[in-house]
Every structure is written in structure tokens, then in C-alpha cells.
Amino acid sequence: MTRARCRALAGVAVGIVLLAACSKASPNALEPKGPDARSIADVAWLMFAMATAVYVVVAGFIIVGALRGAKASRISDNAFIWVGGLFAPIAILAILAVVTVKTTDSLRTPDPNPLKIEATGFQYWWAVEYPDEKVTTANEIRVPAGRPVEIGLHSKDVIHSFWVPELAGKVDMVPGQRNVIRFTADKPGEYRGQCAEFCGLQHAKMAFLVVAEEPGDYERWVIRQQRPRSGPSSEREAAGEQVFMRSSCAGCHAVRGTEAQGTLGPDLSDFGSRRTIGAVAVPNTRGHLAGWIENSQSIKPGNLMPPVQLEPDELLNLIEYLEGLS
Numbered sequence: 155m156t157r158a159r160c161r162a163l164a165g166v167a168v169g170i171v172l173l174a175a176c177s178k179a180s181p182n183a184l185e186p187k188g189p190d191a192r193s194i195a196d197v198a199w200l201m202f203a204m205a206t207a208v209y210v211v212v213a214g215f216i217i218v219g220a221l222r223g224a225k226a227s228r229i230s231d232n233a234f235i236w237v238g239g240l241f242a243p244i245a246i247l248a249i250l251a252v253v254t255v256k257t258t259d260s261l262r263t264p265d266p267n268p269l270k271i272e273a274t275g276f277q278y279w280w281a282v283e284y285p286d287e288k289v290t291t292a293n294e295i296r297v298p299a300g301r302p303v304e305i306g307l308h309s310k311d312v313i314h315s316f317w318v319p320e321l322a323g324k325v326d327m328v329p330g331q332r333n334v335i336r337f338t339a340d341k342p343g344e345y346r347g348q349c350a351e352f353c354g355l356q357h358a359k360m361a362f363l364v365v366a367e368e369p370g371d372y373e374r375w376v377i378r379q380q381r382p383r384s385g386p387s388s389e390r391e392a393a394g395e396q397v398f399m400r401s402s403c404a405g406c407h408a409v410r411g412t413e414a415q416g417t418l419g420p421d422l423s424d425f426g427s428r429r430t431i432g433a434v435a436v437p438n439t440r441g442h443l444a445g446w447i448e449n450s451q452s453i454k455p456g457n458l459m460p461p462v463q464l465e466p467d468e469l470l471n472l473i474e475y476l477e478g479l480s
């Protein structure tokens with residue numbers, strides 16, 4: 155290899171490491187924010203340490219061998235084969251096997267009194283239900299920080315995979331089957347989740363947020379969701395509700411306490427307090443919401459919500475209504 159090419163390669167390698175270190179926006183499984191993700195990261199580091207040790211020893215032997223020249227070795231070939239070829243690999247793999255099985259087992263052990271949630275994957279969004287609280291939402295999973303969470307995983311169409319790198323491992327959502335994932339978030343914060351199984355055109359934009367809150371804040375959200383809806387608080391909202399119920403929206407979306415009970419799209423009962431639109435495709439702002447309703451295909455091409463034709467004032471009222479849902 156020429157010196158220039160060598161330098162270029164080294165440059166690329168350094169670049170990749172820096173990129174990995176700097177891209178704070180993407181969640182990092184090696185920066186765990188809960189005990190379950192931490193135990194997985196510990197196994198990853200152990201594997202890395204052992205692989206590094208093997209690499210250093212083998213590379214060391216190669217260098218020593220190259221420098222010794224033709225001098226005969228003091229260690230017999232047989233000793234090398236027994237130790238390096240048999241005992242050392244068996245010991246290393248045995249340690250990893252025990253650690254991996256123990257970790258997997260502890261990840262599967264049910265916690266006492268977990269918060270129970272059922273999550274269902276759809277092409278390209280997530281339905282979220284709290285069966286004990288009788289609350290339904292979508293794309294944002296609110297949990298109290300510090301309390302163990304147990305989520306039943308389902309799918310209504312193809313195989314998806316539920317992955318929140320900072321909180322837990324990855325578990326598939328398989329049609330006709332209920333898998334379970336367990337985790338606890340140490341502290342309040344937003345933890346990005348991602349579908350980790352190619353499920354169609356917009357798989358990459360099938361993300362979600364786990365929002366861990368102080369237990370009191372979480373309780374207040376639950377109580378707000380359980381209260382009967384108070385109805386529109388302004389004329390504009392009332393007009394927007396009319397538009398929602400009259401046009402196609404209500405056929406695909408549900409809003410708690412109204413006649414809108416569609417299940418083809420995300421439940422919108424607390425949409426106004428959601429941070430994003432379209433399963434974390436864009437931030438939940440007025441402009442993005444207008445763009446989403448007029449033609450969500452320009453934001454998330456291939457998603458299953460059709461463009462909706464509305465008069466400008468109908469659109470404004472509708473936005474007012476959606477922003478008021480919390």
C-alpha cells in the first residue's frame with residue numbers, strides 16, 4: 155500500500171470514530187440509560203475486551219516471530235496447539251456463553267409490579283395501549299422514570315422490531331404472536347426508538363419516543379387521558395371538530411370521547427401534546443401539521459395516509475382542533 159493511500163485510510167477511520175462520538179442526536183446502545191440496556195452494554199464491552207486481548211496476543215506473536223528470524227522456538231509446537239488452539243478458545247467462549255445466558259435470563263425475569271403496556275406495530279407507526287389505565291395513544295410511550303415497564307409487542311401487518319437502544323435490547327413484533335420486552339428508565343428524558351426490521355417503504359421513518367417523566371407528571375397525564383373530554387374550547391376548535399368528523403379523518407383516526415373511532419391510523423386523543431408528527435418524521439409544529447394534512451406523502455412518501463383536500467379556513471380550524479387535543 156502506498157503511503158498516500160495509507161494516510162487516506164487512516165483519515166477515514168479517524169473520521170468515522172469522530173462521527174460516531176459527535177452524533178449526539180442518535181441514541182447509542184453503549185450509553186445506556188437504564189439497568190437493562192446497561193447489562194447488555196456490559197456484555198458488549200466484555201466481548202470487545204476479550205477480542206482485543208486475543209488480537210494483541212496473536213499480533214504480538216506474529217511480530218515476535220518475524221523479528222526472531224530462523225532461530226528455533228523454545229516452546230514446542232504441540233504446546234502452542236493445545237493452549238492457543240484449544241484451551242484458550244474454549245475458556246474464552248465458555249466465559250462469554252455463561253455471561254450471555256445469565257444476562258439474557260435476567261432481562262427476561264419479570265419485575266415486581268411493572269407498568270403494563272401493549273404496543274402494536276403498523277406500517278409505519280405504533281399504537282400504544284395501557285390496559286390497566288384504559289388509555290390509548292400512539293408513537294409516544296409515556297412512562298414514569300424509575301418504574302419497571304413491561305411491554306407486550308404485537309403486529310397487525312408485517313414483522314416490525316421494537317428497539318430503544320438506550321433502554322433495552324431489540325425484540326421483534328410478529329403478527330399473531332405476543333412477545334415481551336422489559337426495561338426501566340433511570341431518569342426522566344426522551345429516548346428515541348426505531349423499527350429495526352425492514353417493513354416497507356417508510357421503515358426508516360418508523361420511529362417513536364419513550365418519554366420518561368417524573369412519576370407525578372406521568373400520573374397527571376394518565377388522569378388527563380381518563381377524564382371525559384371537555385369538548386372544544388373555542389369556536390375555531392368547534393368548527394375544526396366538525397371538519398374532522400365530516401371528512402375522511404374520523405374513518406381512520408380515533409379521538410377519545412367522540413364518534414371518531416377509526417383504527418387504520420394513530421389514535422389522536424392526545425395529539426396536541428405529542429412532540430412529533432408521523433412517528434417522529436417531523437416536529438409537531440403548525441407548519442408541519444398543515445403540510446402533513448394537505449399531503450403527508452411529501453413528508454413521508456409511501457405512508458398509508460392519503461392527501462386530503464380542504465379549504466384554507468377548514469384547514470386552519472382543523473389544525474386548531476388537533477393542537478387542542480391533549
Ligand SMILES: [Cu+2]
Pocket residue numbers: 275276277278313314315349350351352353357360
Ligand atoms: Cu416497521
